[in-house]
Amino acid sequence: MKQANDRDTADYMAAAGCFCLASRQAARKITRLYDSYMQEAGVRITQFTILSQLMLRGDMPIGKLATILGMERTTLTRNLGPLEQQKWISVKAGEDPRARMIGITAQGRGVVRRSFPFWSKAQAHIGKLLGADGQAALKLLESRNLG
Amino acid sequence: MKQANDRDTADYMAAAGCFCLASRQAARKITRLYDSYMQEAGVRITQFTILSQLMLRGDMPIGKLATILGMERTTLTRNLGPLEQQKWISVKAGEDPRARMIGITAQGRGVVRRSFPFWSKAQAHIGKLLGADGQAALKLLESRNLG
DNA sequence: CCAGGATGCGTGTAGATACACGTATCTCAT
DNA sequence: ATGAGATACGTGTATCTACACGCATCCTGG
Numbered sequence: 001m002k003q004a005n006d007r008d009t010a011d012y013m014a015a016a017g018c019f020c021l022a023s024r025q026a027a028r029k030i031t032r033l034y035d036s037y038m039q040e041a042g043v044r045i046t047q048f049t050i051l052s053q054l055m056l057r058g059d060m061p062i063g064k065l066a067t068i069l070g071m072e073r074t075t076l077t078r079n080l081g082p083l084e085q086q087k088w089i090s091v092k093a094g095e096d097p098r099a100r101m102i103g104i105t106a107q108g109r110g111v112v113r114r115s116f117p118f119w120s121k122a123q124a125h126i127g128k129l130l131g132a133d134g135q136a137a138l139k140l141l142e143s144r145n146l147g
Numbered sequence: 148m149k150q151a152n153d154r155d156t157a158d159y160m161a162a163a164g165c166f167c168l169a170s171r172q173a174a175r176k177i178t179r180l181y182d183s184y185m186q187e188a189g190v191r192i193t194q195f196t197i198l199s200q201l202m203l204r205g206d207m208p209i210g211k212l213a214t215i216l217g218m219e220r221t222t223l224t225r226n227l228g229p230l231e232q233q234k235w236i237s238v239k240a241g242e243d244p245r246a247r248m249i250g251i252t253a254q255g256r257g258v259v260r261r262s263f264p265f266w267s268k269a270q271a272h273i274g275k276l277l278g279a280d281g282q283a284a285l286k287l288l289e290s291r292n293l294g
Numbered sequence: 295c296c297a298g299g300a301t302g303c304g305t306g307t308a309g310a311t312a313c314a315c316g317t318a319t320c321t322c323a324t
Numbered sequence: 325a326t327g328a329g330a331t332a333c334g335t336g337t338a339t340c341t342a343c344a345c346g347c348a349t350c351c352t353g354g
Binding site: 031039062063073074077096098099100 | 301302303304305311312313
């Protein structure tokens with residue numbers, strides 16, 4: 001105990017139960033697992049997620065997509081860069097000239113189609129690791145409004 | 148339904164229940180909330196987490212710390228950069244000259260001490276948002292071995 | 295019509311994340 | 325002793341994340 005002299009170390013023990021550490025740790029591990037599966041498909045899970053959301057929900061402005069993904073708008077803007085470069089998404093002005101409507105291209109759909117089986121394997125793998133209660137826990141977190 | 152023609156769209160609906168999206172979404176939102184509280188303390192939650200772990204567990208090599216944090220070793224190496232620059236941690240070779248022992252400095256302890264109240268507020272805030280079941284869900288995920 | 299607040303975005307800056315690859319050191323069986 | 329495999333790391337590259345700030349456009353009360 002090198003920090004035995006630290007009078008209030010006991011207080012800091014609380015930090016061991018940090019919700020932030022728990023959530024990020026889980027997210028990192030889960031992301032690595034998905035990415036390891038997606039790698040063969042040549043697409044990252046972040047990108048796959050964006051593309052599949054566009055595929056499922058149709059075109060939408062950046063802000064709305066960011067909300068759906070629980071991501072900062074400016075973060076999403078950066079993430080769209082590589083996707084646009086690959087021509088997997090299209091960007092055009094909406095009725096409101098301020099809005100930038102994002103849509104998935106035919107090529108983007110192809111990417112989703114081809115990479116879906118890999119995503120599916122990753123999903124199955126992590127589902128097994130999580131177990132029924134772990135999956136339920138994640139769904140609960142998803143349903144919570146965390147701001 | 149702009150993608151009504153897409154024959155297998157139904158299959159892709161599964162992507163809506165992606166465990167990866169759920170975990171990352173939660174982690175992003177939670178991280179933003181913690182960081183907004185920590186900002187006043189001049190330290191990021193990522194950094195606070197690293198420092199407090201060192202404070203609680205004492206010096207250790209990079210690899211071990213990375214495992215504890217559920218982080219890639221190389222990621223941790225990058226994250227240690229700013230901390231070392233601020234002199235919040237010390238780096239020295241261990242008995243095994245390959246290993247780099249990381250330790251928290253007196254200044255680093257001061258940072259943890261001063262920023263702890265802000266962390267505590269964030270923890271309380273998110274605890275309320277999560278609710279008892281949400282907290283339990285997060286603890287369950289933390290206990291799961293996800294690789 | 296027309297300020298003034300609200301809304302939708304991009305960029306500068308800075309840090310967080312991780313894979314592929316390469317280096318140095320250790321360990322152990324021969 | 326020594327060579328092969330294991331271990332502990334750093335770096336190059338690329339992406340992900342988000343705050344502060346600023347710009348353009350929309351909308352609404354006067």
